Amino acid sequence: METSLHAAATAAAFRETPAPFAGPAPGPAPLLNVSGLTKYYGDMLGCRDVTFALWPGEVMGIVGESGSGKSTLLGCLSGRMAPSSGQVAYESERFGVVDVHRAPEPVRRNLLRTEWGVVHQNPRDGLRLAVSAGGNIGERLMAVGARNYGTIRAEALRWLREVEIDATRIDHLPRTFSGGMQQRLQIAANLATGPRLLFMDEPTGGLDVSVQARLLDLLRNLVSRLGLSVVIVTHDLAVARLLAHRLMVMRRGKVVESGLTDQVLDDPQHPYTQLLVSSILHA
Numbered sequence: 001m002e003t004s005l006h007a008a009a010t011a012a013a014f015r016e017t018p019a020p021f022a023g024p025a026p027g028p029a030p031l032l033n034v035s036g037l038t039k040y041y042g043d044m045l046g047c048r049d050v051t052f053a054l055w056p057g058e059v060m061g062i063v064g065e066s067g068s069g070k071s072t073l074l075g076c077l078s079g080r081m082a083p084s085s086g087q088v089a090y091e092s093e094r095f096g097v098v099d100v101h102r103a104p105e106p107v108r109r110n111l112l113r114t115e116w117g118v119v120h121q122n123p124r125d126g127l128r129l130a131v132s133a134g135g136n137i138g139e140r141l142m143a144v145g146a147r148n149y150g151t152i153r154a155e156a157l158r159w160l161r162e163v164e165i166d167a168t169r170i171d172h173l174p175r176t177f178s179g180g181m182q183q184r185l186q187i188a189a190n191l192a193t194g195p196r197l198l199f200m201d202e203p204t205g206g207l208d209v210s211v212q213a214r215l216l217d218l219l220r221n222l223v224s225r226l227g228l229s230v231v232i233v234t235h236d237l238a239v240a241r242l243l244a245h246r247l248m249v250m251r252r253g254k255v256v257e258s259g260l261t262d263q264v265l266d267d268p269q270h271p272y273t274q275l276l277v278s279s280i281l282h283a
Ligand code: ADP
Pocket: 041, 044, 045, 046, 047, 064, 065, 066, 067, 068, 069, 070, 071, 072, 073
């Protein structure tokens, strides 16, 4: 499918502008160029004037207390929620530069099935709990045109193995899985179509600490081995420390501080970040 989008000119202008911060390993062009992204729910502020670039292979953490606008921002970045103003330009493999919110709905849906993955905090939002584990992976493959049963099953088995779910569980329903297994299945289903960009909202929230640690370890390995770019929302600074190269700290819908993860956490500049960091230390 060939789609010509009028975002191209804007995105070209974006590309001439240096990224607001230097990422660890900048590729030729940022995957995401986000500019002035703002979302109101009626009079209620969701997020305001968020601007940043995400480079290939980079993990961006969005941190902040509950209600600070993290999920709103993630929803707008991934095209699932329409912003009130601002722009998200995505450098797509198939479509070229896509102005995410001005692109036709089928383009956004296609990206969400192919080049992007979304991992929800609640597995219920990302999995069909009444469809087998293999079926959850197979559905995503069929959505991109896979038809051969043997191939789909082999791929499902491969991805279950990748996320350390025993092959014998392939025909079991995810509602019989533990929380950690459900999250790993959600990740497997997303990765099956070979996305390059993952959006994750509190993927380890609600899990026991030891289960969290295992999931984080798995995620870290997959992200680095597959060279994924990630935007991960978390209120947990330990999760951010482990996974993210860079952080954006949100408060009341706005980014109050951003930078390399270690810099932000070891030498926070904004009083709110200082408070966040110290409340972790004294928790
Ligand atoms: P976080 O993910 O950091 O907890 P959210 O993005 O969910 O924050 O919420 C940011 C702000 O937007 C909060 O004040 C929240 O009450 C408000 N908000 C979120 N979703 C809605 C909605 N559907 N309708 C109205 N207000 C909302």
